[in-house]
Amino acid sequence: MTDSHNTGVRNGMSAVELGDATWRKSSRSGAVGNCVELAWPERGVAAVRNSRDPRGPVLVYERADLVSFLERVKTS
Template identity: 60%
Template sequence: MEQIRNGVSADLLSDVTWRKSKYSGAVGNCVEVATLKSGEIAVRNSRFPSGPALVYTREEIAAFLAGAKDGEFDDVL
């Protein structure tokens, strides 16, 4: 299985389905995620759909989401 590196061009991930939050704005200021065949999660900026895409393990995404839900990142707004 090919290992995907962080900062890869999102164009190389053409066989995945990107999705974004229903809370995203209509002007292209969105974070999009896609599940890779390996189970890892790719993240990209919708304003730059060709990349780069950052790739995280499911555990890394789970830790980030748990922190976000718990308010750990509220100070960055």
């Protein structure tokens, strides 16, 4: 996939490439392990990964785009 706007990061990158990003899982997630984790590795960027594969691929979004998406989901 293509690079995010001026961030230098790309979708499908390895979580390892994000270095010291702090990953968080929703407090509403169960113990089953079917969860996504979210990190804000740099200003204006949000990263999402599968909690079962923490070294696997990461989806990277502009922070504003992800926040807008989450707001629309909450109101649906």
